[in-house]
Amino acid sequence: MTSIRKLVVISTVAAGTAVVLAVPASANRFGGFGHGPFGAHFGGPHVKPDPQCLRTCGQVNQLCLQTARTDAQTCADMKCSTPLQTAQTACAADYKSTDCQNARSALRTCLQPCRDMLKTDSSACQTDKRTCVAACASSVPSVPDPQCVAGCRSTLQNCRSDADMAAQSCLGKCDALITTARQTCVANPRGSACTAALQAAQGCVRPCNQTEQSALEACQQTAQTCNAACPTVSPAPTPTATPVP
DSSP: OHHHHHHHHHHHHHTTHHHHTOOOGGGGOOOOOOOBTTBGGGGOTTOOSOHHHHHHHHHHHHHHHHHHHHHHHHHHHHHSHHHHHHHHHHHHHOTTSHHHHHHHHHHHHHHHHHHHHHHHHHHHHHHHHHHHHHHHHHSOOOEEOHHHHHHHHHHHHHHHHHHHHHHHHHHHTTHHHHHHHHHHHHHOTTSHHHHHHHHHHHHHHHHHHHHHHHHHHHHHHHHHHHHHTSOEEOOOOOOOOOOOO
């Protein structure tokens, strides 16, 4: 237990400023904003706030926090390299010694201004993020033209149907091989005839599946391109009820 404790103390000192200057985990949480195959706007004009606006806020926030960490690390490297080296040397010799304890205390004192700076900068990042998110919630996002989007959806459905029909036609040519493999392997699943029949059936089916997968991916890409090209419109404001006198 003593050796483990000693290792922990020395490792903590050797880790230097990276551990001391770690940003709280809560500062990195922003949340996910999923979207469908056509993009975030397919939820319609009633989806608030705009997911793309929120993603922008999240990206800016991550850049802000990264800059804060970099600035704090630079501060520590420039001001505390000597106290860090002193602490490493003193604690490696005897982690219980007064010299080790004094060196660690001096290192913490040296790092404190850098930690304070990191805390202040990270707090500013979080304040900016909240302001940004609030602006997303208060704005009404533009959405793709519904008729254009409907056309893209119809195109996707037709494309998927064609890919499915082509796959069924391809697989139909493998029926005889599949039947042979089933009959042969039911009779003797360990036999070489079963292995050969199964490989032949799989060799016939595999290209059909690969072709279908490629076709479906192409359908998806075409639909996304179609949706991206749709003109945007501002949704009509939701009417409010007129109070009865």
